[in-house]
Amino acid sequence: MTLSRFARPYEVNSPPRRRLVVDHISLSFGGVKALTDVSLQVEPGKIFAIIGPNGAGKTSMLNCICGLYRPQHGHIWYGDTDLVKTAPHRLAHLGIARSFQNIELFNHMTVLDNLMLGRHVHMKKNLLTALLYWGSGQAEEIRHREFVEHVIDLLQIQGIRKQQVGALAYGLQKRVELGRALAVNPGLLLLDEPMAGMNVEEKEDVARYVLDINEEWGITIILIEHDMGVVMDISDTVAVLDFGRCIAVGAPDQVRSDPAVIKAYLGEQE
Amino acid sequence: MATQSGIYHQTYASDMQLRPTTMQRVRLVLVAALLVIIPFVVDSSTQRLVNTVVIAAIGAIGLNVLVGYTGQISLGQGAFLAIGAYSCGLLQAYLNVPWPIALLAAAFISALLGGLIGLPSLRLKGLYLAVATLAAQQIVDWVIINWDPIDGEINGRATDALRIPGNALFGNADLRLNNNDTLFYIVAAAILVVVAIATTNLFRTHIGRAFVAIRDQDIAAEVMGVNLHRYKVLAFMVSSFIVGIAGALLALQSTAISFERFSLSVSIEYLAMIIIGGLGTVSGSIYGATFIVVLPEVLRSIGRMLTGTDAASLSEFNRVLPFVQEGVFGVVIVATLIIEPEGIQRIWRNIKDYFRLWPFSY
Ligand SMILES: Nc1ncnc2c1ncn2[C@@H]1O[C@H](COP(=O)(O)OP(=O)(O)OP(=O)(O)O)[C@@H](O)[C@H]1O
Numbered sequence: 001m002t003l004s005r006f007a008r009p010y011e012v013n014s015p016p017r018r019r020l021v022v023d024h025i026s027l028s029f030g031g032v033k034a035l036t037d038v039s040l041q042v043e044p045g046k047i048f049a050i051i052g053p054n055g056a057g058k059t060s061m062l063n064c065i066c067g068l069y070r071p072q073h074g075h076i077w078y079g080d081t082d083l084v085k086t087a088p089h090r091l092a093h094l095g096i097a098r099s100f101q102n103i104e105l106f107n108h109m110t111v112l113d114n115l116m117l118g119r120h121v122h123m124k125k126n127l128l129t130a131l132l133y134w135g136s137g138q139a140e141e142i143r144h145r146e147f148v149e150h151v152i153d154l155l156q157i158q159g160i161r162k163q164q165v166g167a168l169a170y171g172l173q174k175r176v177e178l179g180r181a182l183a184v185n186p187g188l189l190l191l192d193e194p195m196a197g198m199n200v201e202e203k204e205d206v207a208r209y210v211l212d213i214n215e216e217w218g219i220t221i222i223l224i225e226h227d228m229g230v231v232m233d234i235s236d237t238v239a240v241l242d243f244g245r246c247i248a249v250g251a252p253d254q255v256r257s258d259p260a261v262i263k264a265y266l267g268e269q270e
Numbered sequence: 271m272a273t274q275s276g277i278y279h280q281t282y283a284s285d286m287q288l289r290p291t292t293m294q295r296v297r298l299v300l301v302a303a304l305l306v307i308i309p310f311v312v313d314s315s316t317q318r319l320v321n322t323v324v325i326a327a328i329g330a331i332g333l334n335v336l337v338g339y340t341g342q343i344s345l346g347q348g349a350f351l352a353i354g355a356y357s358c359g360l361l362q363a364y365l366n367v368p369w370p371i372a373l374l375a376a377a378f379i380s381a382l383l384g385g386l387i388g389l390p391s392l393r394l395k396g397l398y399l400a401v402a403t404l405a406a407q408q409i410v411d412w413v414i415i416n417w418d419p420i421d422g423e424i425n426g427r428a429t430d431a432l433r434i435p436g437n438a439l440f441g442n443a444d445l446r447l448n449n450n451d452t453l454f455y456i457v458a459a460a461i462l463v464v465v466a467i468a469t470t471n472l473f474r475t476h477i478g479r480a481f482v483a484i485r486d487q488d489i490a491a492e493v494m495g496v497n498l499h500r501y502k503v504l505a506f507m508v509s510s511f512i513v514g515i516a517g518a519l520l521a522l523q524s525t526a527i528s529f530e531r532f533s534l535s536v537s538i539e540y541l542a543m544i545i546i547g548g549l550g551t552v553s554g555s556i557y558g559a560t561f562i563v564v565l566p567e568v569l570r571s572i573g574r575m576l577t578g579t580d581a582a583s584l585s586e587f588n589r590v591l592p593f594v595q596e597g598v599f600g601v602v603i604v605a606t607l608i609i610e611p612e613g614i615q616r617i618w619r620n621i622k623d624y625f626r627l628w629p630f631s632y
């Protein structure tokens with residue numbers, strides 16, 4: 001293989017990258033206001049971080065983008081598609097993939113099958129060819145296996161391909177979940193605390209993967225992360241949520257010195 | 271689980287093959303040989319028992335597609351079997367359709383109605399879905415008992431049972447299935463082989479993977495692009511297609527069918543098969559079906575040896591047998607769930623691993 005480990009594998013049509021515009025979103029659960037009038041703009045090809053104290057509404061934001069939560073007010077535009085009105089299973093077709101804060105892998109499937117499921121929306125063969133596993137049906141599986149192997153190389157998980165995911169260590173599971181999202185060949189990738197619970201070395205690895213994916217594959221990334229060092233290092237833009245409100249957006253340096261942000265974080269420590 | 275070492279695959283195609291090792295090939299050949307030899311070596315009552323095992327194995331694979339692979343609990347197996355059996359029987363009794371066509375048509379009718387019964391799965395999960403399938407079971411039972419065309423006449427008396435003419439093929443009475451156990455075996459065993467292979471294939475492709483993904487983590491599956499509604503209904507349809515075949519075979523095996531053979535207790539028996547055999551495996555479905563069908567026969571012969579042959583003790587024995595049977599089922603299921611949640615299939619794998627590494631304990 002002449003491709004570098006990080007080059008995006010050949011794909012029939014690589015997904016379009018579009019601007020994501022969150023337009024005055026409000027979401028509440030009964031009396032709990034998870035998000036209040038939040039607006040954000042994520043430019044294509046950038047790394048966009050969302051930070052904020054626990055319970056600030058970061059995960060709720062991602063869930064709104066994915067259609068798992070339906071905000072009571074506002075729109076979320078990806079290109080000219082309103083994600084607020086889009087079924088969750090359409091997301092991968094639009095080239096949006098995500099990982100979850102509490103790992104949500106298919107525990108009884110192998111690493112390979114988890115990643116192959118990421119290829120689901122690209123696989124078109126019907127039930128009959130599946131039952132026969134013959135000719136074009138088999139060829140399709142093999143073609144997608146090649147793509148998946150590329151992701152496996154990128155994340156350096158060759159050794160655990162055939163292992164059941166449920167039995168893997170936490171750090172590896174996080175990595176497999178990243179791989180499953182990458183297998184979708186997304187234009188926009190949503191990562192909910194991909195480094196949580198990892199030691200410094202593992203965090204550095206994941207941070208490097210995120211940078212590589214962003215630079216080499218050109219994927220737009222929305223990243224939720226608590227580790228300020230990492231966030232300030234790798235993001236182009238940082239948004240800060242506090243009690244469901246967006247209190248600051250800007251370049252890392254600018255956000256770091258924002259009085260409202262300092263207050264929110266110091267307030268949390270008291 | 272131990273992994274076999276020393277095998278290197280040169281291409282993804284060979285790595286993705288089903289039966290990579292020699293040992294597994296040998297086992298397959300042995301199973302195939304056994305299937306071929308059976309009709310030559312067994313007496314007619316054993317042949318009938320084997321036929322029942324084969325039908326149950328097909329039905330268990332079908333149920334496993336739904337419950338074991340896709341994680342949709344169903345208490346409606348009896349209803350799905352009934353739909354297959356009565357579709358096949360009615361097509362023969364009223365329209366004189368030759369049995370191969372009736373069999374195939376029954377499978378498609380079952381798939382259609384199965385999809386319909388599966389519609390609640392779009393809203394209901396777990397036990398709630400189980401209750402919904404239970405409702406389907408009761409409705410089908412009710413229809414069978416109360417709908418007139420489904421009744422028949424036996425020895426000049428109207429009954430609730432439907433008589434199956436077992437149409438002769440090409441005007442040849444020897445090609446009827448319900449008076450020829452060997453022919454029945456050939457047909458049923460061939461179908462079992464096809465169903466087993468097709469099901470195995472299904473779970474090597476994206477459709478089968480979507481089923482398993484729904485079982486393991488439905489929300490993640492949805493976000494990765496699996497249309498839950500479509501795939502759940504599809505799982506119900508594939509499952510009831512296969513179960514419908516088993517039901518049709520039940521009809522073709524007999525001269526009459528009645529609702530008792532498709533009751534709730536049948537649904538539970540089939541659940542026992544796949545739980546004991548192993549959820550989410552094709553071979554497990556076959557082991558489990560064999561176990562559940564053969565167990566009562568074994569109990570019966572043990573009982574005969576223990577009790578005398580005089581009329582009094584025989585009738586006493588026949589009275590308690592069902593209770594003993596249920597008891598043994600219960601104990602075995604509970605024991606399986608405690609000791610080896612993945613069933614006989616897993617126990618077999620453990621034994622195999624043990625011997626592969628023998629005499630080293632690790
Ligand atoms: N499904 C739900 N039902 C009810 N309340 C919810 C639900 N999801 C989130 N919330 C509430 O919304 C608020 C925001 O939660 P969210 O999970 O988005 O926070 P977060 O910023 O991701 O926090 P963390 O850093 O702990 O992951 C919390 O008060 C939470 O209790």
Ligand SMILES: [Mg+2]
Nearest residue numbers: 058059060101
């Ligand atoms: Mg969160």
